Amino acid sequence: MDFQYLVVSANIKDSSRVDIITIDNFRTVKDRLKKEAKSGLGIEITIDSVRNRSSPEIASWLQQAKELIKFCKMSRCQFILSSGAELPDRQVSGQSLDAVLRIIGIEPQSYWQELGRWLDSRLALRVTRC
Amino acid sequence: MARFQACFEGNKMLRRKAKKRYLAILGPAGATEVLQKRHAELFGQIKSSQAAIKEIRSEQDTRIIRCSLECADSVLAAIAFCNPPMVALDMSGTIKRLKRRLPAKVNTAAGSI
Numbered sequence: 001m002d003f004q005y006l007v008v009s010a011n012i013k014d015s016s017r018v019d020i021i022t023i024d025n026f027r028t029v030k031d032r033l034k035k036e037a038k039s040g041l042g043i044e045i046t047i048d049s050v051r052n053r054s055s056p057e058i059a060s061w062l063q064q065a066k067e068l069i070k071f072c073k074m075s076r077c078q079f080i081l082s083s084g085a086e087l088p089d090r091q092v093s094g095q096s097l098d099a100v101l102r103i104i105g106i107e108p109q110s111y112w113q114e115l116g117r118w119l120d121s122r123l124a125l126r127v128t129r130c
Numbered sequence: 131m132a133r134f135q136a137c138f139e140g141n142k143m144l145r146r147k148a149k150k151r152y153l154a155i156l157g158p159a160g161a162t163e164v165l166q167k168r169h170a171e172l173f174g175q176i177k178s179s180q181a182a183i184k185e186i187r188s189e190q191d192t193r194i195i196r197c198s199l200e201c202a203d204s205v206l207a208a209i210a211f212c213n214p215p216m217v218a219l220d221m222s223g224t225i226k227r228l229k230r231r232l233p234a235k236v237n238t239a240a241g242s243i
Contacts, residue, residue, distance in 0.1 A: 050211065051211060051213045055172050089217065091217050096209050097210070099210070
């Protein structure tokens, strides 16, 4: 049976070997991402990482998300917004994700279509047989 | 005739009811207050009063809250950033339809463990 998979890392040094890089603070890693991010890389930010922060920090995070979107467009990387939930009660519903996408200036429908195309292209490369 | 039409249109505008949305939320006790506070901090007191977030019903972990339609997006976004965490299960224009769809949504949320 064939299984498709993606490789995720929080370490930017692994960007040439993985499919998705998870980042917390875009501004602190921006310069390193400019050097190391290759075209087609997925850059993920998670809502769970900011949930327990203060509201000014969340507002700053939303602004950084907008900057990350611009960076992804310029460097042909895929912007990924996820819940980052490791427990069921930390999930984020689809409607809430769409609302956050609208706040950071992305039309949800086009985001999901683009993400779907990117996923198809990455998953086609990563298949393992078990 | 034109004067009559203008008066009628004026009355129609005054009688228009503000559109609301009912949201079902899975969250702990005090979730509504947490949501109101987070919404006010993120979007401001003016937008928060326009949103008019109010708890209508609560059963165990599930709460039904009401908010204005024009601020539904900001309320949904505020739910995503609340701590303790909560999940927006469903949204509807009427409580009746929401309660009808709710058991399936709760089972789906519980089954995703």
